[in-house]
Amino acid sequence: MPLSAESLTKNFFRESKDSNCFSAVEELSLRLEEGTVTVLTGRSGGGKTTVLNMMSGLLVPTKGRVLLDDTDIYSLTDKELSKLRNDRFGVVPQGQTAIHSLNVIENILLPYAIYGEKTDDAVRNRADDLLQRLDIAQLSSAKPAQLSGGELRRMAIARAVIKKPNFIFADEPTGDLDDENTKTVFEFFRSAADEGAAVLIVTHEECAAEYADRVIKMASGKIV
Amino acid sequence: MKGFKDLTVKSLLGKPVRTAILVLLTVLLTLTVLDGSLTESSLETGIDSLEARLGADVMVVPYSATTKQKFENIVLQGSTGYFYMGKNYVDEISRIEGVGEMSEQFYLASASTSCCSIPVQIIGYDPDTDFTITPWVKKSYGKKLDTYDVVVGNDLNAFVGDILYFYGVRVKVAAKLEKTGTSYDTTVFTNADTIKELIRSSLELKMNDFSDVDPDNVVSCVLINVADGYNAEEVTNNINLHVKKVKAIQTKEMISGVSDSLSGVSSVIGILIGAVWVLGAVIMLLAFTMSVNERKKEFAVLRVMGASRGKLASLVIKEALLIGLAGSLLGTLTGLVIMIGFGGLIEQLLGLPFLLPSAGAVIGYAIAAVALTVVTGADAAAVSAFRISRIDTGVILRGDN
Amino acid sequence: MYMKRSKKALVFDIILLVLSSVLTIGVKTVFSACEKKPDGMWMSCHWAEQAVFALGIALIAMAVVNIVLNKTDLKRGIALAMVPTALITAFVPNVFIDLCMMKDMHCHEVMRPAVIIISAVIAVAACVYAIIVREKD
Numbered sequence: 001m002p003l004s005a006e007s008l009t010k011n012f013f014r015e016s017k018d019s020n021c022f023s024a025v026e027e028l029s030l031r032l033e034e035g036t037v038t039v040l041t042g043r044s045g046g047g048k049t050t051v052l053n054m055m056s057g058l059l060v061p062t063k064g065r066v067l068l069d070d071t072d073i074y075s076l077t078d079k080e081l082s083k084l085r086n087d088r089f090g091v092v093p094q095g096q097t098a099i100h101s102l103n104v105i106e107n108i109l110l111p112y113a114i115y116g117e118k119t120d121d122a123v124r125n126r127a128d129d130l131l132q133r134l135d136i137a138q139l140s141s142a143k144p145a146q147l148s149g150g151e152l153r154r155m156a157i158a159r160a161v162i163k164k165p166n167f168i169f170a171d172e173p174t175g176d177l178d179d180e181n182t183k184t185v186f187e188f189f190r191s192a193a194d195e196g197a198a199v200l201i202v203t204h205e206e207c208a209a210e211y212a213d214r215v216i217k218m219a220s221g222k223i224v
Numbered sequence: 225m226k227g228f229k230d231l232t233v234k235s236l237l238g239k240p241v242r243t244a245i246l247v248l249l250t251v252l253l254t255l256t257v258l259d260g261s262l263t264e265s266s267l268e269t270g271i272d273s274l275e276a277r278l279g280a281d282v283m284v285v286p287y288s289a290t291t292k293q294k295f296e297n298i299v300l301q302g303s304t305g306y307f308y309m310g311k312n313y314v315d316e317i318s319r320i321e322g323v324g325e326m327s328e329q330f331y332l333a334s335a336s337t338s339c340c341s342i343p344v345q346i347i348g349y350d351p352d353t354d355f356t357i358t359p360w361v362k363k364s365y366g367k368k369l370d371t372y373d374v375v376v377g378n379d380l381n382a383f384v385g386d387i388l389y390f391y392g393v394r395v396k397v398a399a400k401l402e403k404t405g406t407s408y409d410t411t412v413f414t415n416a417d418t419i420k421e422l423i424r425s426s427l428e429l430k431m432n433d434f435s436d437v438d439p440d441n442v443v444s445c446v447l448i449n450v451a452d453g454y455n456a457e458e459v460t461n462n463i464n465l466h467v468k469k470v471k472a473i474q475t476k477e478m479i480s481g482v483s484d485s486l487s488g489v490s491s492v493i494g495i496l497i498g499a500v501w502v503l504g505a506v507i508m509l510l511a512f513t514m515s516v517n518e519r520k521k522e523f524a525v526l527r528v529m530g531a532s533r534g535k536l537a538s539l540v541i542k543e544a545l546l547i548g549l550a551g552s553l554l555g556t557l558t559g560l561v562i563m564i565g566f567g568g569l570i571e572q573l574l575g576l577p578f579l580l581p582s583a584g585a586v587i588g589y590a591i592a593a594v595a596l597t598v599v600t601g602a603d604a605a606a607v608s609a610f611r612i613s614r615i616d617t618g619v620i621l622r623g624d625n
Numbered sequence: 626m627y628m629k630r631s632k633k634a635l636v637f638d639i640i641l642l643v644l645s646s647v648l649t650i651g652v653k654t655v656f657s658a659c660e661k662k663p664d665g666m667w668m669s670c671h672w673a674e675q676a677v678f679a680l681g682i683a684l685i686a687m688a689v690v691n692i693v694l695n696k697t698d699l700k701r702g703i704a705l706a707m708v709p710t711a712l713i714t715a716f717v718p719n720v721f722i723d724l725c726m727m728k729d730m731h732c733h734e735v736m737r738p739a740v741i742i743i744s745a746v747i748a749v750a751a752c753v754y755a756i757i758v759r760e761k762d
Contacts, residue, residue, distance in 0.1 A: 058528060058617045079532045086530025101238030102231070111529045113231065159529070167331040302729065344726065379728035381719070412725045565738030568729060 002070055003055065003198060004031040008064035010050050010221075024050040026221040027064070029055055032167060032198040037190060039201050039208045042218035049094065049171055055058070055200065056091050056169040057081050058113040086111055089166035091198075092156050092173045098144035105131075105140045108159045123162070130158040133188060135181070149176035157185060162193060168192055168199045186211040232542045239515070243295070243547065246409045246511055250551025250597050251558065253504040258559035258593035260497040262586065263570060263578075266563075267486050269579030270405035272298075274482065277408050278475045279356030280327075280447035281456040284317055284463060285309075290471045295445070296478060301575070302407030304333035304345045308434060308442035309470060316467045317446055322454030323463075327353040331444035334412075335431050344380065345411045346390065347609045348419025356447055357413055365399030369415045373398040379409035379568075388412075391425040405571065405579025448472075486576055501600070508544075510606035516540060516608040524617045533613035538614055544605030548598035556590045634700060635692075641707065641747060642688035648682030648714070648743045654702040658732040661726055662718035670732035673722035680714040684747065699756060710719055710749040715744035 007027045014022040025047040032038055032055070039047045053059035055066055057073050065072040068088075073081055085091075099107055108127050110121050119127075131137040134154040136147075144152060153176050161168060170189065174182040182205060190211040193199045201208060209215050217224050236243045244312035278299070286309040289295040297303040318326055349357045353366060361375050369375065374395045375381050386397040395418065403409055414422070420439040426432040427439070450459045456474050463472035479533070525538055530538075563570075563580065571578035580586060651656075658670035691700050707717050718724055718737040725732050 011246070051612070077532065082530050082532035089530070091528045093525065093528055097528075099231070099522050099525065101235040114526065114529060114531050114535065149546070334752035381724060381726050381728060381733070410729055561742055566734070566741055572729060572734060
C-alpha cells in the first residue's frame with residue numbers, strides 16, 4: 001500500500017518586506033511505493049525536510065492531503081495518528097535525538113516501550129542484529145553521552161526500524177558519518193526496501209543515487 | 225524496560241541532584257503543612273481540654289494567692305504551690321445569691337518524691353461534692369478513691385500499683401489519668417482525707433510553708449457552678465463584694481489569656497504554612513518548566529516515535545507524582561516522628577495547653593498533607609505538561625541545523 | 626588480592642559512624658538528661674545517659690572497625706551486631722533505666738525521643754547495610 005502526498009502546501013509565518021507568508025512547499029505530489037528507495041535532494045532551504053515531516057505525520061500541511069489506505073492521515077485524531085506512526089512509520093530525524101537517561105539498547109527498544117508492548121526474544125534478537133549490522137554492537141549498554149555523533153546517528157537508525165515499519169523516513173541520515181559508514185547506512189536502507197519497506201531519504205550525498213530507485217530534486221518548494 | 229514507567233524513573237534518576245532537591249522540597253512542604261496543622265489542632269484540643277478540666281464557672285481562692293499570680297500559675301503554667309483559707313469562708317460563699325454546685329479543693333506540693341527533686345503538685349478533692357475531677361478520674365478508674373490512694377496525671381513517670389511517698393506518707397497509685405495536655409498532667413490527685421493526712425505530716429516535719437494551719441479547718445480553693453438563672457460574672461462580683469479576703473475568678477477570664485496567645489500562635493502557623501506552600505509551588509513550577517525545556521528535544525523525539533500528546537503530558541505528570549509521593553511520604557514520617565517524639569518539648573516551648581488529637585484525626589491530617597503536596601506538585605507539572613503536549617515537533621527537530 | 630572498595634558500603638560506613646557519633650556526643654550535650662539536683666545529687670535519668678553514652682561508644686567502635694575493614698562478610702556481621710546494640714540503646718531510657726518523675730522534664734522531652742529516633746535509624750541503616758552490601762558490589 002503506497003503513501004501518497006497530494007498537492008501538499010506548507011506556508012510558514014515569517015517577517016519579511018513583501019509578505020509575511022513564506023511558502024516552504026508548494027503544491028507537491030509524491031508517492032512512496034513499497035520496496036522502493038526514494039531520494040530527495042536539493043539545496044538547503046528547498047523544503048525537503050518539510051516534505052518529509054508532512055509525509056511522516058509530524059507536520060500538518062497548510063493544504064493538501066497525505067493518503068494511506070485511502071485515508072488522509074491528518075483526518076485522524078492525535079491518538080490514532082500517533083499509534084499509526086508508532087506501528088507503521090520509522091523516522092530518523094535530523095540532529096542528535098537520543099534520550100539521555102536511557103542506554104543504547106533501551107533507546108532502540110523505546111518504540112515498544114511507549115505503548116507498553118513486550119519485547120520478547122525475537123525483538124531482542126532483531127535489536128542485536130541491527131546493532132551488529134550498524135557496527136555499534138559493543139555499545140549496547142553505553143549511555144548516549146559516551147557516544148560519538150556518528151554512533152548516535154546509527155543508534156537512531158536502528159531505533160527507527162526496530163518495529164519493521166512500512167515507511168521509513170530519514171532526514172540527512174549520513175550527516176555525521178564518514179564515507180565507509182555512509183555506504184553502510186545506504187546499503188542498510190536499500191536492504192530494508194528490498195524487504196518490503198518504502199524508504200524516503202533526504203540527503204545531500206551524491207552517492208545516494210546508487211541505492212535509489214528514484215531521485216527527486218527539489219528547489220524553492222517544488223520538484224524540479 | 226517495561227514501558228513509560230521505567231522511563232519516568234530513569235529520567236528522575238538521570239538527574240539525581242534535581243530530583244533530590246525536588247524531593248527535599250516536597251518533604252519540607254509536607255512537614256510544614258502537617259506539623260503546622262497538627263500543632264494548631266493540638267493547641268485547640270489543648271484549650272478545650274483545659275476548659276473541660278477547669279470545669280467550673282467560678283473559682284474562689286484566698287486573696288493572697290492572687291497577688292503573686294500563684295493560683296493562675298498553678299492552673300495554667302504547671303508550677304507548684306499551695307495556700308489556705310479558713311473553712312468559715314466556704315459557709316460565707318455558700319450563702320451568696322446565685323451559687324449553685326460547690327466543691328472544695330486542697331492544695332499541696334511535694335518536697336521530694338521517690339526519684340526527683342522537682343516538686344509535684346498535689347490536689348485533694350471531696351468526692352461527695354466534686355463535679356470537675358471525678359468525671360475525668362472515672363474514665364480510668366471506676367472505683368471510689370480510698371484513703372492513701374492517689375491518681376496520677378499522665379505525664380508523671382509512675383504507674384498503677386507503684387508506691388509513692390509524700391512527706392513520709394505511703395500512698396499507692398490507683399490509676400493513671402488520660403492525657404489532657406494541661407498542667408494537670410503532672411498533678412497527683414487524692415481525696416480530701418488523704419491530702420489532709422499529707423498536710424498534717426508536712427506540718428509535723430516542719431516542711432510546710434505555713435506553720436499555723438489546721439488541716440481540718442482550711443480549704444485552698446472553692447469551685448462553683450452558678451445556679452440556673454444567674455450568670456458567672458454576676459456571681460463573681462457578688463462574692464468579691466460580700467466576702468472579704470477571698471478572690472473569685474471567672475474561669476472564662478482565666479482562659480481568655482490563653483486563647484489570646486493561642487490565636488497569635490495560630491496565625492503565625494497559618495502564615496508559615498501559606499508562605500512555604502507558595503514558595504514550594506513556585507519552585508516546583510520553575511523546576512518542572514526548566515526540566516521540560518531542557519528535554520524539549522527528547523519529548524519531540526518521543527513524539528516522532530509515536531507518543532501521543534496525552535502520553536507526553538502523562539510522562540511529565542507522572543514524574544511530578546512520583547516526586548510528590550516519595551517526598552510527602554518521607555515528610556509525613558519525619559513530621560509524625562517530630563510531633564510524637566517531641567510534642568512535650570513543643571508544648572513547653574509554646575507554654576500553652578497542647579494535646580495531640582486522636583490517632584484517627586492525626587492520620588486524617590497526614591493524608592491531607594500528602595494529598596496537598598502531591599496535588600501541588602502535579603498542578604505545577606501540569607503547566608509544563610500542557611506546554612509539552614503542544615510542542616511543534618517539526619520545528620524543534622529542525623532547530624539545531 | 627586487592628579488592629575495589631564498595632562505594633555503597635563506604636556510604637553506609639560513614640552514615641553509621643556519623644549517627645553513632647551524633648548519639649554519643651549528643652547524649653552528653655544537646656539531648657543530655659536532667660541536671661544535678663540542687664543538693665548535688667544526680668537524678669536517676671543521669672544513669673540512663675551514662676548507659677547510652679557507653680553503648681554509643683560501642684557503636685562508634687563498631688562503625689570505625691567497619692571503615693577500616695575490607696572484608697564484606699565481616700563487615701556485614703558487624704553491621705548485624707550493631708542492630709541489637711542500637712535497639713538496646715533505644716530501650717535504655719525509661720525501660721531499662723527509669724527517667725525522672727515528670728514527663729515535662731528534659732530527660733523525657735528531649736533525651737528520650739532523640740535517643741529512640743537516632744538508635745532506630747542506626748538499627749534500620751545497619752539492617753539495610755547487612756542486606757544490600759554484597760561481595761560483587
